[in-house]
Amino acid sequence: MVWNYCGILYIRCDFLHFYPRKERFATKYIFQFARILAFCFLGEILHCVLPLPVPASVYGLVLLLLALNFRLIKLEDVKEVGTYLTGIFPLLFVPAAAGVMELWAEMGEMLLPILIAIIPVTVLVMVSAGKTTQALSGRKNKEADNDAAAE
Known part of the structure; x- marks a missing residue:
């Protein structure tokens, strides 16, 4: 436990430090949200720098996907x-x-014209x-069958 003297009061300051394995309940979610926000911010920077007509949110999602695929961050760090x-996406x-x-x-x-565009796209x-869901679930079933056959 870390206690710092801050004027008249003693306050507990260990919640400010990052503990990878012993995170507190609220800090875990704050750090996860901060990681996602960092990728959103990087997406905003790319949107300003690159002259492509791609939204900043797409840049951020692609960067997050790449970081997850190359294991720069773990899935548990943002899951x-x-x-x-x-879950609250429809509210947005x-x-x-x-x-x-x-x-x-x-x-x-x-x-x-709006209906002509919306219906085929939907x-x-x-x-x-x-x-895509059928292909991925079929691949997952094949992997499960291969694992069962290997045992």
Whole structure:
């Protein structure tokens, strides 16, 4: 336990230090969120530096994916906060939906082109997500069968 003298009061300051294996409950989530934010910040920097029409969030996600694949950070270092953020993801669309409702009169003129664009793209995303899920689950089943045969 670390105690520092800070004026009149003695306060416990060990929560400021990073303990890789003995993290406290709140500090673990703060550090996980800070890691994710660091990649978002790097994505913002890349967005400003590179002249490509790619959103900063995509740069940040790609950098995080690369860091996870090359094992620069472990999955356990971002897993709980990442799961939480994906759980509240639909809530993040509320401001966008409110903006659409506010601009509904202007969008009424473009309703047909919007529908022509949205419907095929939605079907394409659903089909590609389904095929990807089937391919990955099939590969996982094959790996499980190979492991069972090896034993």
